[in-house]
Amino acid sequence: MATITHFEEIEAWKTARILTKMIYALTEQGKFAKDFGLKNQIQRASVSVMSNIAEGFESRTQPQFLEYLGRAKASAGEVRCQLYVAIDLAYITDDEFKQSFDLADKSSRQIARFMNYLETHPQSHRVRDEGSEYET
Numbered sequence: 001m002a003t004i005t006h007f008e009e010i011e012a013w014k015t016a017r018i019l020t021k022m023i024y025a026l027t028e029q030g031k032f033a034k035d036f037g038l039k040n041q042i043q044r045a046s047v048s049v050m051s052n053i054a055e056g057f058e059s060r061t062q063p064q065f066l067e068y069l070g071r072a073k074a075s076a077g078e079v080r081c082q083l084y085v086a087i088d089l090a091y092i093t094d095d096e097f098k099q100s101f102d103l104a105d106k107s108s109r110q111i112a113r114f115m116n117y118l119e120t121h122p123q124s125h126r127v128r129d130e131g132s133e134y135e136t
Contacts, residue, residue, distance in 0.1 A: 007057035012110035016049040016072070019103040023079065026100060032091035042082040048075035049107055062118060069115050076108035 007013055023046040026032060027039040049072045056068025080101055087097040 007054040012107050013053040015107040020046040022100050026092055045075045045078040069111050073108050073111040076104050079104040
């Protein structure tokens with residue numbers, strides 16, 4: 001695995017970004033847009049996937065990064081659960097459910113694989129300040 005220098009390079013983050021865009025689009029339609037509780041919760045959960053990956057990457061230690069990745073994975077599960085509520089209430093179509101559920105599941109699986117890699121390669125390092133010069 002190549003060294004990742006920015007969280008934007010992480011495949012799970014890229015997938016979560018697409019998922020978040022899809023969730024925001026779905027929640028602006030029809031009855032979904034009027035269910036402020038569910039709309040807010042699913043939007044926050046999808047953003048949480050992206051945010052926890054980014055925050056973890058920027059953390060100081062690999063154990064912290066793994067903790068944040070665990071939170072991101074949990075948030076992906078929360079999105080999947082809330083999609084069931086949305087389909088059960090007929091806020092989204094079967095096709096919309098499948099597409100968004102598959103993205104949430106893909107992100108979750110990517111996070112799990114990344115966590116497994118980090119756990120089996122504890123010496124891997126992240127470079128965040130490549131080439132930076134600091135003045136005081």
